[in-house]
Amino acid sequence: MRTVDAYAATSATEPLIKTTIERRDVGAKDVRIDIAYAGICHSDIHTVKEEWGQVTYPLVVGHEIVGVVAEVGSEVTKHAVGDRVGVGCMVNSCRKCENCLAGEENYCLEGNVGTYGAVDRDGTITQGGYSTEVVVDEDFVLRVPESIPYEAAAPLLCAGITTYSPLHHWNVGEGTKVAVVGMGGLGHMAVKIAVAMGAEVTVLSQTLAKQDDSLRYGAKAHFATKDEATFETLARTFDVIINTVSAKLPIDAYLGLLRRNGSLVNVGAPAEPLSLNVFNLLGGRRSFSGSMIGGIRETQEMLDFCAEHGIAPEIELIEAARVNEAYERVLSSDVRYRFVIDAATI
């Protein structure tokens, strides 16, 4: 075991504090990573506040991790000391169910092992990336191409794959009309990736405040959803709508924006059930669906795609001591567009 520095939550209501945690010894198939940067995802905040279920404290969150391989186990073949690597939202899965065998470990029928707060296959509780080191099975470690700016790479491991996977699955490409609902950490990545895939992208945000950013990232248009006229102007326009918002939206209004065969895909997770009028699906053979992160193979594909197309998240790099302040700012939507912790300051 190695004792390493970390920032941990000790209860649902207290600020995160600097502490130490234990990392397991490097097993035959393990990779030990010196963490360089860790992104702050809204899920981290939901989790530490116990909004998504009971938590065993202390808990270190963070599932957008990049760093350098410091040590490898005797049977590791995929990674070598010195490689730039990443770890996303999961660190293990059953590897035997049909979804794991299909390379979609994110949908493991036994539940994938989350990067933090989950019971790992050795019985320990996983601890995430707001830390100086992590030990992960090599199969759940990604290669991070050197051409992606180092400090900006981390958010690709959650925000990047969460938006890439549905865009890829719903065959977004040249000429596809895509709308992105919500211009935040997920939304701005959805815009950049869909644009790089060749789609014509429109941003649907509450206001016009982020219009300049939308256009700068390649969107063709930006509309305010506060303006009722938006839903008339854009009726039956889109092939795919990626909804990144976790607040309760009027689903029927958004279904009305889909063309024939169009899909409204949720990647945000509202706490309350949503309702919709099925007639809005029947007319135009529309779909209402969801998507959750992506498998390891697809995550690697996303990283390579972002490297090839020169895409990276917009980030604000912070010292670890500012993590609680950063949480407040995420909650008030005051970040463009992702906070990343410099692990050297932990």
Ligand SMILES: [Zn+2]
């Ligand atoms: Zn996340």
Ligand SMILES: [Zn+2]
């Ligand atoms: Zn499985």
